[in-house]
Amino acid sequence: MGGEKFGFLIWVSSITCLLCLCHGYVPVDNYLINCGSPNNVTVTARVFISDTLLTSTSETLAASNRNSVSDIYQTARIFTGISKYRFSVAPGRHWVRLHFSPFHYQTFQMESAKFSVSSQTHVFLSDFTVTSRVIMKEYYLNVPTDHLELTFTPSGKSFAFVNALEVVSVPDTLISGDPSFAGSHGSFNELSLQALETVHRVNMGGPRVTPDNDTLSRTWKTDSEFLVENNLVMNVSKIPSVHYKPGLATEETAPKSVYGTCSEMNSGSNPASNFNVTWVFDVETGFQYFLRFHFCDIVSKSLNQLYFNLYVDSMMVVRDLDLSSYVVNALAVAYVMDFVTVSEKKSDRIRVSIGRSSIHGVYPNGILNGLEIMKMNNSKGQLSTGTFLPGGGLTKKKNVGLIVGATVGSLFVLVAFGGFIILFKKRRGGNHSKTWTPLSTNGAASGSSGATVASLASNSSYRIPLAAVKEATNSFDENRAIGVGGFGRVYKGVLQDGTQVAVKRGNPKSQQGFAEFKTEIEMLSQFRHRHLVSLIGYCDENREMILVYEHMKNGTLKSHLYGSGLPTLSWKQRLEICIGSARGLHYLHTGDSKSVIHRDVKSANILLDENLMAKVADFGLSKTGPEIDQTHVSTAVKGSFGYLDPEYFRRQQLTEKSDVYSFGVVMFEVLCARPVIDPTLPREMVNLAEWAMKWQKKGQLEQVIDQSLRGEIVPDSLRKFGETGEKCLADYGVDRPSMGDVLWNLEYALQLQEAGVDCDQEDDNSTNMIGELPLRFNDYNNHGDTSVSVAIEGRFGEEEEESCGDDLSGVSMSKVFSQLVKSEGR
Template structure:
């Protein structure tokens, strides 16, 4: 223990000495304006925030080893086409040169979109990026990193000390025989936001401090604690930083959030330190002092081991006014950074922000890949309130003694590794043995993980150009894990169960080509994440929708297999019917019942030909909730859809709603568990925050997503709309905020004015808000939601405002016959809704068409 402590002290002393020897001269000259490059583009372009990004051509040095390229796929979760849809690809070492002020610090941001590009497979890309003697990235794979983090694109941000030169050279070099690429580069002059007295944590008091002014660092996390996401355009000081919600990093005891209604006075603190919105929102423990005394508030972060980290805390007291009213302890990795933190004592008053920097070193042992930030009320000083306070948090990785900031590529989680092994492991298990052996080897884990992902991606490298078109088939918002065919040849697919093959019709590739006129572009009716969707005709006159995989899409064999396995076993009026599939040669094709009215989403927003009435919207929601309720309770096993959204609710020619796209679906937990642990996937804006935080999936995750759908239908607003004011970007957050303020009526689609009775609106919105509860246990079941929607529909149809028990009645057009039930009797409710599904299955309208063929089903 003592030797470890001494080694750590020695390391930090050497680090401190190296920083002291490189202090820059004071700043004097005027800083150049911010620079944003749309790499690989010949022309300038504006992003979604109307920021201008210029071409990178004039900044290139020896451009003969680079080429411009355009991404083959468009991930729906991209915030903007600029700068992500074009790339600069480097086949050899190439540099950019920028003129700068020699005495200023600079922020460099690198944007990566790991899509495939013509003639380039992104899984082959490994990069080395440096500026001067500072290594920013080494053997960096944007593909592996994005897959491991389940992100569509990546942003790497660096804060670099003054260069003592009038230019900066940024160099990209392929690692080995691969290629490097970048989509966007930002260069922004940074005001002096760091000082030379960052306190060292966990070492002897005489160990000194770290000089932040002369340090080169990478921003790892930037959080608006207790508040919402703050986009770059709303950042302070023109630094274009993004401030993220801290909720995914929370660990342990519950907390509450506050929004302060005070004027923020920066005084001596530079306004660029953090925007006003960071200091107006905060997280505290809550009102119960007895609970607070016994609990901590903790955030946990995954970091690179064997580096030093500067942790910056942002504070602003917006509630209290006197010293010793709120005093707390700050710990980093269970080591005390400051024992008597008192914001009012630091600032002297309410509404005055401050920040405190502490530095901690992480070792190279197991467990050192985590950085724990903990706060606990100080009991010894007997403050007036036993509580903590935090407004914002930033974590910066400092360069080591070799001027290196590069860490290893992240290793996919154990769940993802298991999934990848299951997809490709040979029957004798040798592949899994190799994988496990590599994991034990530490650094070899990265190589093996890369190999797994590489093999999956390499199985299909045929580039297919992206095409336009209005998407009516579902589009995923998160990356999937593979792009390969199942077998590439066999008619059943080697990974499909016998039941799936028997329950689905197999189409030959020749039949598919005949049905679509050889995949003629005139038959394209949409483009989804899986690929293009064609209108087709089989068996002479039966219309079908044919979904053909795009070899370059972010979805592939996993979704293909899951869709077939799930839908081949499910038959319900309110689930889209899978008719059959084709898996031949290099093609993966799914054949569905044709849904003539397209998606619910395309009938909600401005500019669509059809504006749905309130009763039509209710009928569609009721149908969709029946389908989801059947998945949760009526099938042999609980099935969690995992991607409920308005693009995954389709309508046939008779406006009967059907839930579609089961590529991300999972079988629910068994009787001994209440959740399924799985890699987080879904669509941003609809994603259950509890599932995102804990990676524990339940059927209540579908309920949360359906709650967003309810508000989307009521308000005719996108689930995420970055063009709106920041408090309205997320529909779910805005709805909850409006619910607290009592202003939900102001959100209702103007087309529905006068169509909704006040009682029905209240019943509907109460249900929708319960669906959006932060904790799954507080959300209703889908059966509960279905009951409420049916009740609202009757209220609108009959003018019935009853809230008690109900007598037998026939719901308009639904075929439902109710039995008297008690609102709180969940068993009776369950029986009622199951009877509803049986009636639906026997409905004589013939809406759910089937293709009967002796070769198939």
């Protein structure tokens, strides 16, 4: 009976393939199933066949609803137990489309159904409930075997349903290769192992594209609902001009109706226009995303006329993109650019922008023809959050569906593979969502070995035994000490697997204790970003407080600026370090549902890896930002003196702008290469921020820059850098830019530097550079660290050295210096 059913199914599939000839692409497999119906139906020239001949058990029901808007949604198959559809397929890539439209049938209220859907290798839906009138879920899946099973698993005592199914072959070359990381170096090289879920597919500047006008039966939405400001774009349509080149995009990549329309920047006739066109897309947090940009220059009259920048979130993905020469020297050629987000999304939105190029003399314009955003499965093979156990140990029960059979072998492979991935992730730092939560809030409770009691379920993937830490550091050999901070001494170590680490061992006498230790773990275990230092693990045995990080070979930014005798950094290197640090802080401020304020931004907390890439470190003082309906967080003042936001100091009101102020101090520290506080200097030079601002406001910042930078800085780059730093140091937070704005300006300063250097090399003229300058401060390359820290508890509490008045408005930081210096900690 099973062979006859499949023969019928394959015969009908062959017939439906013939109907695709008009599109040009003929899929090897083309299963279109009308679930719960006794009849076949035709939808946009595609025949959906009945599943009646393939159902013979009592645990499914055929439901009908004649009020539906479409034939395939007038019926549904209801499953009261675990049920399977099994399709004979050719190995390779396939679309899997699930159609849902809930309605009431007998005692079944489909909008209350809760269920999961999975294949042999991936989980598509977990504890899923249909909340829309009509919804279609589309997946791009690699099927490695000669059959595909789709399993419907009701959650608890609920049931499952589906109105229609599609399993259709897709060209294996449709999505392939190693896409670049969006806004970062490197590429993602495991795309062939990923299952993808279509989240957004958009036709920019053109009409909605329906399945009957797409060779792969896709739907393309219009972009109007995603545009932030509709008046910033013009819709352009030149569909007949589009042509495809061999080796680039094909009609299967996207139809001409996508490439032949675009959203173009509405710059008018103003060559000074300076704005970005931005689209915002809702996504699910906790997943990485594949982004495919569709381009076709249908607006230029000649080659090399159109240049623009492309951004994803705050990251510049492509600078000065020239569509006519990026791949071939031709106009109106269709092609794509693929990217993958660097890490799992913490925010529930993806922002895509195009903006003017910084190339001198280029008209401000840019276009985008189409965009696809696809969710990538996580390490467990899931494309949906929720609880799901594949098979649930129930594969021996009476399974209902088109073909009944056990898949124990496939499920075992899936579980084994998932277990391997989880173990691998734990070795690399564990589940990013895990948070270390001690049962004892004061750190006094301990087990028989003296270890701090903690929730094993939440922190086991991060805990490292003390014996392993001692082995890695040769029992904290002083010869391996690489630094010391407010928390304690830092040692270089090597774990058994060869991973080089930095081990920070808490000093019991330090003013930083259990609270900072706990905060550091909580913060770094929930965040992952290439510009934030990664936490490998921690140890709390025998009342130890030890943190283990990735080793940053080049140490702190501070050590490369003064006091250590290390080789000086070039201006471009310094700009890139500032940009990387700004990206890390911008991610903290915006990358999650709640912002995080670092509260101790300084050059000593910016670390550099072997490539001098910057990573922000030391989250012991970090604080969760204000709620949506609040403007600030009221908290005790903590931070390092010289970097401390004066408004925060006066009011004890913490905001993200407090980090912006501290970062502004770091910027001038980078520029001038001197300590932020140096009591040995004349009074007007003691405080770097006040001193640098004095020269910045005079328009003579070149007078105080690091002497090693003479003849190297392009004036425009220095001017943009100084203006940005000045804005960061505004007296009031409301007048300061966001870290995102700081990041944009720093990237612009870098572009100005690179453009100026290129022009200078072409002209063989060095007069455009900042020349040799008079020395106006001490030589710090042979001096020790003179930085100091401040700790204020309460309004002006227990650690205050001298009595202060209630009103500190207008009091400069230099005037309270003598009152607040505490060299032993923060």
